[in-house]
Amino acid sequence: MRPILPTLLVCATLHALPAFATSYEFVPAPQTDLNRMYRIDKVTGEVISCQYGLQESGGGIGQTVCFGAGEGAGPQAPSEYGLVASRHAREAGVFRVNYRTGEMSICFVLVKKEQxxxxQQAKPGADGTEGSPIAGTATTRPGPGATPSQGGRP
Incomplete structure (x- = not known):
């Protein structure tokens, strides 16, 4: 009977470990004049964003304005997700990456929809050529004019 007690203790300890693991990752938007922070659930890939907003009435110190998960930003298939900000000083969005599959998508705030x-997640093909999205009709490469100008570069 004595060997059972230590085994049960080890099993109970291992079962409690996931509760202490970090569940979220936080990354600021790369845009240098924007005070926006993105949060991702590292298991589900769900992305939200919050930023500072001025309080319109009553003076005060302002308020935290958060944008919930809208189209494509909700939970994905369970995996190991993270956020990566580009180095573009005027980019307000971030990349959602799936570290297990290599898939990526771009996430950003639609202020008018407040979300x-x-x-859609996509990844390049094994030969380095452009891949296709996992589902739907979006393409991995935007057409001309789909992104804002980056300081006159082509």
Whole structure:
């Protein structure tokens, strides 16, 4: 009977470990004049965003304005997700990456809808050529004029 007690203790300890693991990752938007922070659930890939907003009435110190998960930003298939900000000083969105599959999507805030949206996940082909999205009709490469100008570069 004595060997059972230590085994049960080890099993109970291992079962409690996931509760202490970090569940979220936080990344600021790369845009240098924007005070926006993105949050991702590292298991589900769900993305939200919050930023500072001025309080219109009563003076005060302002308020935290958050944007919930909209189209494409909700929970994905369970995996290991993260956020990566580009180095573009005028980019307000971030990349959602799936570290297990190599898939990526772009997430950004649609202020008019007050929500975070993400493109469909896609990854390049094994030969380095452009891949296709996992589902739907979106393409991995936007057409001309789909992104804002980056300081006159082509």
């Amino acid at each position: 975070v949206v993400c493109t």
